[in-house]
Amino acid sequence: MEASHAAAGTVQLTEVSASGTPPGPMQIDRAQRTPPAVLKDLLEKMLLIRRFEEKAAELYSMGKIGGFCHLYIGQEAVGVGAISTLGPDDYILASYREHGQALARGLDPGEIMAELCGKKSGVSKGKGGSMHLFDKPRGFLGGHAIVGGQIPLAAGVAFAEKYLKKPSVTLCFFGEAAVNIGSFHESLNLAALWKLPVIYICENNRFGMGTPIERTSALYDLSQKACAYNMARGCVDGMDVLAVRETVAEAVERARSQSAPTLIEARTYRFMGHSMSDPVHGHYRTKAEVEEQRRHDPIKVFIATLESLGVVSPADIEELNEKVRDSVEDAVAFSERSEEPEPLELHTDVYVP
Numbered sequence: 001m002e003a004s005h006a007a008a009g010t011v012q013l014t015e016v017s018a019s020g021t022p023p024g025p026m027q028i029d030r031a032q033r034t035p036p037a038v039l040k041d042l043l044e045k046m047l048l049i050r051r052f053e054e055k056a057a058e059l060y061s062m063g064k065i066g067g068f069c070h071l072y073i074g075q076e077a078v079g080v081g082a083i084s085t086l087g088p089d090d091y092i093l094a095s096y097r098e099h100g101q102a103l104a105r106g107l108d109p110g111e112i113m114a115e116l117c118g119k120k121s122g123v124s125k126g127k128g129g130s131m132h133l134f135d136k137p138r139g140f141l142g143g144h145a146i147v148g149g150q151i152p153l154a155a156g157v158a159f160a161e162k163y164l165k166k167p168s169v170t171l172c173f174f175g176e177a178a179v180n181i182g183s184f185h186e187s188l189n190l191a192a193l194w195k196l197p198v199i200y201i202c203e204n205n206r207f208g209m210g211t212p213i214e215r216t217s218a219l220y221d222l223s224q225k226a227c228a229y230n231m232a233r234g235c236v237d238g239m240d241v242l243a244v245r246e247t248v249a250e251a252v253e254r255a256r257s258q259s260a261p262t263l264i265e266a267r268t269y270r271f272m273g274h275s276m277s278d279p280v281h282g283h284y285r286t287k288a289e290v291e292e293q294r295r296h297d298p299i300k301v302f303i304a305t306l307e308s309l310g311v312v313s314p315a316d317i318e319e320l321n322e323k324v325r326d327s328v329e330d331a332v333a334f335s336e337r338s339e340e341p342e343p344l345e346l347h348t349d350v351y352v353p
């Protein structure tokens with residue numbers, strides 16, 4: 001259950017080395033076809049998200065972050081792989097579990113941390129918090145707290161861009177619990193009918209709060225929902241950053257060259273509780289299940305793959321880890337020295353005509 005500021009589960013720090021995790025068998029082949037600089041960049045982004053969120057969990061437990069805070073730990077490969085396919089003029093819309101996508105898009109970690117802490121230097125001037133990160137220049141259009149609220153908005157953004165004859169593509173991330181809401185179907189229908197350059201990415205982390213997908217969906221393969229709208233679809237291992245990147249790259253190409261939409265289901269797993277207010281296991285899954293899933297940690301598997309190919313050494317990993325740790329420390333320092341918004345700010349930015 002969500003309850004503001006209840007004691008959260010402790011965050012297990014992730015070892016950065018592969019430490020016995022085997023490489024992804026399918027990942028090796030893809031890694032061999034990808035430039036080493038790209039591989040290292042993907043790894044750095046996933047590590048930054050992991051470290052940033054571990055720090056956010058710490059600050060939340062100290063009461064420095066208010067409201068809700070939903071961590072992306074375990075799902076990093078989806079946001080990083082998908083967003084790595086975009087250009088600077090493309091758009092992203094996401095749910096409230098969006099710190100990872102915001103960092104992958106290159107929003108400033110300090111401004112994100114400041115937003116989480118309600119500071120006026122935050123990306124949304126400290127008035128949005130964890131669930132409402134927004135950065136128009138980088139095409140990052142939320143952070144949406146209403147489950148599925150971003151799905152029709154993404155169709156609208158893609159429609160507007162197409163109408164204005166711009167070549168942009170819109171990526172829309174949401175959880176699997178959103179696929180049964182009415183506007184998901186209305187949006188997919190119009191996206192297909194109007195041939196909109198939008199890519200819907202359903203991050204199936206198996207649980208909508210404490211309810212497993214098996215109890216809410218008649219379909220196992222959620223990407224099949226695209227068939228009802230004659231839309232292209234894909235289902236991908238969301239724990240494999242290169243598989244996600246490849247699948248989304250095909251969809252981006254389809255959107256740009258044919259102005260056609262795609263629905264992608266990325267199968268992933270949330271290692272933490274639904275939000276910082278919730279226990280890691282709850283009554284809906286066992287400790288053993290979470291531990292088993294952690295064996296497929298997308299970061300550890302990727303490190304194992306890159307080490308096995310000689311793209312990185314354990315020393316490189318240590319160096320990379322130092323670098324992201326420094327970025328996170330800088331982000332916290334920036335947030336700490338920032339001020340809170342003036343009370344009168346409550347009345348600004350409420351409505352933009």
Ligand SMILES: Cc1ncc(C[n+]2csc(CCOP(=O)(O)OP(=O)(O)O)c2C)c(N)n1
Binds near residue numbers: 146
């Ligand atoms: C319209 C609406 N109904 C209910 C809620 C309460 N709620 C918040 S998160 C959540 C579960 C959503 O799960 P999912 O879409 O799978 O995303 P995940 O949290 O797993 O990333 C619910 C029901 C809400 N925010 N909005």
